[in-house]
Amino acid sequence: MKNYFLTIILCLLHIGIMAQTDESKPYAPYKGPIIDVHLHAFHADANGPPPLPFCVPISTMIQHFDPKDIWMDVVMKASENPDCEGLLWSPETDEELIKQTVEQLHKYNITAVLSGEVDFLPDWLEAAPDRFIPSLKFSLPADEMPVDSLETIIRANDIQVLGEIGNQYHGIAPNDSRMDKYWELAVKLDIPVAVHLGSGPPGAPYLGFPNYRVKFSNPLQLEEVLNKYPRLRMSVMHYGEPFIDEMIAMMYSYPQLYVDLGGIMWTYPKAYFYEYHLKKMVLAGYGKRIMFGSDSMNWPGLIGKSIDIINEAPFLSLAQKEDIFYNNAARFLRLEIKK
Ligand SMILES: [Zn+2]
Numbered sequence: 001m002k003n004y005f006l007t008i009i010l011c012l013l014h015i016g017i018m019a020q021t022d023e024s025k026p027y028a029p030y031k032g033p034i035i036d037v038h039l040h041a042f043h044a045d046a047n048g049p050p051p052l053p054f055c056v057p058i059s060t061m062i063q064h065f066d067p068k069d070i071w072m073d074v075v076m077k078a079s080e081n082p083d084c085e086g087l088l089w090s091p092e093t094d095e096e097l098i099k100q101t102v103e104q105l106h107k108y109n110i111t112a113v114l115s116g117e118v119d120f121l122p123d124w125l126e127a128a129p130d131r132f133i134p135s136l137k138f139s140l141p142a143d144e145m146p147v148d149s150l151e152t153i154i155r156a157n158d159i160q161v162l163g164e165i166g167n168q169y170h171g172i173a174p175n176d177s178r179m180d181k182y183w184e185l186a187v188k189l190d191i192p193v194a195v196h197l198g199s200g201p202p203g204a205p206y207l208g209f210p211n212y213r214v215k216f217s218n219p220l221q222l223e224e225v226l227n228k229y230p231r232l233r234m235s236v237m238h239y240g241e242p243f244i245d246e247m248i249a250m251m252y253s254y255p256q257l258y259v260d261l262g263g264i265m266w267t268y269p270k271a272y273f274y275e276y277h278l279k280k281m282v283l284a285g286y287g288k289r290i291m292f293g294s295d296s297m298n299w300p301g302l303i304g305k306s307i308d309i310i311n312e313a314p315f316l317s318l319a320q321k322e323d324i325f326y327n328n329a330a331r332f333l334r335l336e337i338k339k
Helices: 002-024 071-080 094-107 121-127 147-156 177-189 219-228 244-253 270-283 301-311 318-332
Strands: 034-040 110-116 132-138 161-165 193-196 234-237 258-260
Touching (some): 034 318, 094 121, 094 301, 110 121, 110 161, 161 234, 244 270, 270 301
Parallel strands (some): 034 110, 193 234, 234 258
């Protein structure tokens, strides 16, 4: 009896020690190949004259603002004396930006969906042909063109994805009927579309995007599009943040809909991103439709940072990380799974 009692105590102690050990165990990082579905082929000066500093998370960079000042000036001033941990600087030339980005892709074994203008994509593709999946950046009203012209561009340049579709920056709603002919084309060519829904830079309407509207982040506005084009393969870039409940409702009713994390892991403090965005979508059951995206533009260092934030999420299993980093995008893009 005494021994039996002792065994129970020892077992409990052992369980206690195991639980303690598990909690103190570092997270298990995913180390396999990665698909980054949200990478930009920008020019080095796309966000202003380089070199430009970048601090993350950006939501806390400037925490209050008096409208007697000019927002653009306040942002510029803040970037003159950057003070943050892990400060990133943008490369000064296009060549250096491409080189440093490709270095990151090799380092982390990444294949990236590269969104860019048709004239500039080749400069990037040539630097690492096996690392890129070409994607055509598209925004109304600037890119409005006859549908057969767009078809010619897509075919001639082996475009695999239509995106990033940045209509929100120009005050155009996700369900604007001017997109109908392009949705039809995407269905006809069977290429996926990737639509920006979510926050832009902080204070976007005062930072060069006067027509940007927050209300067009709401994924509910895609409902008529998905009803009308049920065969359209669509990814919501930035998962329509912060409209998480609406996004979950849309994923429930439109099971073909995928999302990408598009840089939001470094937009907000990571505790908030984990708890109220990523964890919520995973707990709702959509871990098979969330894709990794760094939203790297002018700072290649964001790629590794984005990977680390997902890897450090304490609630994700290794298998869930593998889905987010690779499997979900491979399925969405209908790639041959070669790992
Ligand atoms: Zn975007």
